[in-house]
Amino acid sequence: MELFDNLMLGFASALTLQNLFYAFVGCFLGTLIGVLPGLGPLATISMLLPFTFGLEPLSALIMLSGIYYGAAYGGSTTAILVNLPGETSSVVTVLDGYQMARQGRAGVALSTAALGSFFAGCAGTLILAAFAKPLTEFAFAFGPAEYFSLMTMGLVGAVSLASGPLLKAIGMIVLGLLLGLVGTDVASGVMRFTFGLPQLWEGVDFIVIAVGIFAFGEIIASLEHKEVREAYTGKITNLWPSLSDFKQMMPAVMRGSAIGAAVGVLPGAGLSLSSFFAYSLEKKVSKTPERFGKGAIEGVAGPEAANNAAAQTAFIPTLTLGIPGSATMALMLGAMIVHNIQPGPQVMTSNPSLFWGLIASMWIGNLMLVILNLPLVGIWVKLLTVPYKVLYPAILLFCCVGVYSVQNSVFDLFLAVGFGFFGYALKKLECEPAPLLLGFVLGPMIEENFRRAMVISKGDFSIFIHRPISAILLAATAVLILAVALPAIRNRREEAFQES
Numbered sequence: 138m139e140l141f142d143n144l145m146l147g148f149a150s151a152l153t154l155q156n157l158f159y160a161f162v163g164c165f166l167g168t169l170i171g172v173l174p175g176l177g178p179l180a181t182i183s184m185l186l187p188f189t190f191g192l193e194p195l196s197a198l199i200m201l202s203g204i205y206y207g208a209a210y211g212g213s214t215t216a217i218l219v220n221l222p223g224e225t226s227s228v229v230t231v232l233d234g235y236q237m238a239r240q241g242r243a244g245v246a247l248s249t250a251a252l253g254s255f256f257a258g259c260a261g262t263l264i265l266a267a268f269a270k271p272l273t274e275f276a277f278a279f280g281p282a283e284y285f286s287l288m289t290m291g292l293v294g295a296v297s298l299a300s301g302p303l304l305k306a307i308g309m310i311v312l313g314l315l316l317g318l319v320g321t322d323v324a325s326g327v328m329r330f331t332f333g334l335p336q337l338w339e340g341v342d343f344i345v346i347a348v349g350i351f352a353f354g355e356i357i358a359s360l361e362h363k364e365v366r367e368a369y370t371g372k373i374t375n376l377w378p379s380l381s382d383f384k385q386m387m388p389a390v391m392r393g394s395a396i397g398a399a400v401g402v403l404p405g406a407g408l409s410l411s412s413f414f415a416y417s418l419e420k421k422v423s424k425t426p427e428r429f430g431k432g433a434i435e436g437v438a439g440p441e442a443a444n445n446a447a448a449q450t451a452f453i454p455t456l457t458l459g460i461p462g463s464a465t466m467a468l469m470l471g472a473m474i475v476h477n478i479q480p481g482p483q484v485m486t487s488n489p490s491l492f493w494g495l496i497a498s499m500w501i502g503n504l505m506l507v508i509l510n511l512p513l514v515g516i517w518v519k520l521l522t523v524p525y526k527v528l529y530p531a532i533l534l535f536c537c538v539g540v541y542s543v544q545n546s547v548f549d550l551f552l553a554v555g556f557g558f559f560g561y562a563l564k565k566l567e568c569e570p571a572p573l574l575l576g577f578v579l580g581p582m583i584e585e586n587f588r589r590a591m592v593i594s595k596g597d598f599s600i601f602i603h604r605p606i607s608a609i610l611l612a613a614t615a616v617l618i619l620a621v622a623l624p625a626i627r628n629r630r631e632e633a634f635q636e637s
Contacts, residue, residue: 143493144266150494151501156199159192160498163200164505167207171227172215172517173528178208179571180355182468183347184532186475187539194476195491199498201472205465206258206448206499210506213250213441214517217243227444229416233429233436240432244376249386249434250441251510252378257394257442258503261449264398265456266496269485272457276482279458281589282600286610288583291460293617294403295575303621305568313576316341317584324588336548343471344543346577349553350570351464352536354560356529376511378434386438389419393439397446402453403462415443449499456492457482460579464571467578 150156170181182201189197212227217234230250237246279287296306319330320340331337378386393415400411419439420426429436452469454460459481461467473480478488485492510517540553563570594600602608 140266140270143270143489144497146490147266147493147495147497150195150490151199151498155193156196156494156498157501159196159200160203160502161505163203164207164210164502164509166200167204167209168211168214168506168509168517169520170204171208171211171213172520173523178205179347179465179468180352181208182465182472183344183351184536184539186344186347186468186472187542189472190475190542194473194478195494197472197476198469198491198495199502201469202452202495202499203502203505205469206445206502207506207509209444209448210251210254210510211517213254213437214247214510214514215521217246217250217437218518219521227412227441229412229440230437232416233431233433236430236432237434237437242375242432245378245382245434246437247514248376248378248511249382249437251507253386253390253393253438253442254445255503255507256390257397257446258449258506259500260394261398261401261446262496262499262503264446265449265453265499266493268453269457269492269496272453273482273485276458278606279482280604281586281593282604282607283610285583285586285590286601286607286614287458287460288579288586290610290614290617291454291462292576292579292583293614295462295572296621305566306572309563309568309570309572310576313573313578314580314583316346316573317577317580334548336546341552342543342549343474343578345540345549345553346556347468347471347574348536348540349556350560350563350573352532353553353557354564354570356533357557357561358564359529376514382434385434389415389435389439390442392418392422393442394446396439397443397448398450400443401447401450401462411443411447412440415439445503452495452499455480456484456495459484461575464574467574470578 151160166181166185167178170178181204185201185204189200192200209227213230213234216227216230217238220231220235234246234250237243292310296303296310315330317340319337321327321331321338322329328338396415396418397411400414416429416436416439419433419435420429423429423433423435451462451466454462455466455470459470459479461470470480473484478484478491536553537550541547541550543549560570563573590600591598600607601611
């Protein structure tokens with residue numbers, strides 16, 4: 138009953154004209170960047186973050202979260218019609234989605250992706266709403282020692298689940314932690330890594346790093362590739378799946394939703410891993426696995442449901458504990474801080490209309506996405522013909538205005554360009570930049586909680602193992618490290634990422 142009351146409070150906040158408008162803008166932009174291969178939700182949220190300063194906090198968070206899960210929807214359109222994943226989470230949708238389009242079933246593939254995503258998005262939102270309250274109450278038992286252990290576990294989890302070689306992921310996390318140290322130490326007043334530059338006394342701005350690495354870096358990397366798109370040119374008809382299609386897709390949608398909901402809460406897992414797991418499961422449980430890769434409807438329904446369920450449940454640790462599980466969630470956490478909202482369990486008690494309004498807006502956003510994706514499919518197809526040389530100058534200008542407007546600083550602009558080339562170098566070196574952002578966001582929080590724990594215990598390190606929750610979290614961290622270090626698991630992890 139309490140859950141029902143909370144959801145009603147959320148819908149009352151989310152259904153205002155202003156919030157409906159920003160939910161629509163977020164879903165529209167998310168679908169747009171999902172359809173266009175190249176820019177992802179990370180780059181788009183980074184770009185738009187400075188432009189949300191003048192908005193109400195709830196409206197800003199609704200718009201940014203709409204971009205996040207809207208991109209997961211939009212990526213499937215490109216995967217099915219162009220044989221190119223608009224988003225990394227749509228990589229496996231390409232396998233069967235494009236084959237369905239070639240067989241004249243593009244409409245059915247698109248509606249399967251949209252309806253599966255809608256079902257999974259609603260299920261993910263309900264799970265988020267159901268688990269938010271107990272997790273938040275549990276989080277109130279946390280002190281500095283527990284938060285330190287939890288964040289350490291989050292970083293180790295992000296390393297173990299990040300794609301690519303383990304050593305590179307560790308390097309990225311360490312680099313992010315070092316970047317988080319730049320600036321004045323609030324406890325001692327000592328300057329750290331400022332190189333005598335007064336512009337760095339307050340540290341590197343979160344938006345400068347995010348826009349530089351993810352937006353500028355992405356654009357620079359895209360420029361060296363020749364633009365080739367093999368688009369499906371046939372007429373898209375019969376959007377509604379037949380009864381036999383429904384019978385085939387619904388079990389896959391439910392399995393995909395369950396997998397996505399579970400994987401979404403894991404730190405560093407991301408949406409693409411949930412899609413891959415769902416596709417693997419569908420292939421294993423199928424009586425005719427040979428159909429996969431040749432236009433099997435379950436190969437579209439399962440992964441698309443999984444990545445959308447994961448997009449919703451990824452908010453659980455961010456909203457309830459204040460711990461981001463992925464780079465995009467780190468951006469959402471940054472958006473909360475920018476709007477003077479202290480992330481963590483107190484958000485639910487101190488600002489319940491914002492907390493439940495954001496959750497309710499996700500259900501509304503999922504409904505908007507079905508409307509945007511199916512009836513407007515013709516517009517998205519036409520959009521795919523717009524060349525990048527037309528889009529990128531406008532996007533670059535948009536990024537520059539956004540970075541400059543944060544502190545009216547030309548130095549920040551040059552710093553963002555520097556991070557752009559650094560982001561490009563990371564791509565060339567095949568280093569995943571997402572753990573870097575996680576390290577950057579979590580680093581100062583880990584340091585602050587470590588210091589508080591040390592003050593409380595008067596310098597006694599045993600506080601981390603004497604407090605039961607902290608000890609359990611550290612034990613789980615040790616198990617994670619051991620699991621990743623075991624050769625059999627390490628090899629299986631590398632095989633999984635190669636297959637995905």
